[in-house]
Amino acid sequence: MVQSFARGMLQSPLINLLMVALPKDKLLMGSGLRGLMNGLGSTFGISMAAVLVEKQQAVHALALSEEQGWLSLGAEAAVSAARESLYAAGDWDLLSTKAMLAVRSLMLDEAAVLAYRDCYLGIALSSLFALVLTVFLRLSPRRG
Numbered sequence: 001m002v003q004s005f006a007r008g009m010l011q012s013p014l015i016n017l018l019m020v021a022l023p024k025d026k027l028l029m030g031s032g033l034r035g036l037m038n039g040l041g042s043t044f045g046i047s048m049a050a051v052l053v054e055k056q057q058a059v060h061a062l063a064l065s066e067e068q069g070w071l072s073l074g075a076e077a078a079v080s081a082a083r084e085s086l087y088a089a090g091d092w093d094l095l096s097t098k099a100m101l102a103v104r105s106l107m108l109d110e111a112a113v114l115a116y117r118d119c120y121l122g123i124a125l126s127s128l129f130a131l132v133l134t135v136f137l138r139l140s141p142r143r144g
Helices: 002-021 024-066 075-088 095-139
Strands: none
Touching: 002 024, 002 095, 024 095, 075 095
């Protein structure tokens, strides 16, 4: 939401600044380049966000695997509860392994949620920073 708001607030001042700064014979080329930069920014922005999410998920998974108290009931109790649940469901083959995998899957899901939170926070902060910079663009003296 913050990123969409910031993008809407940035586009008008940036286009205005572009149109004022460029000579009349370069306006078409300038607006075309601006559109190209928006497209490249969107493409690489998505790629960079995906890389950030993957990296942060690995960082959070490592941190959660080292922290034994990340589950409210504790790791041993979680594995035991998963084992009992699998046993009650009639899944008796490799019970201990499947219980450990269930807890590991829960840990990776938690790491993914934390990674997405980090990514969204980074996007929101960078969007707010860009809004502040745009205010300074609007305050800068215009070339006539």
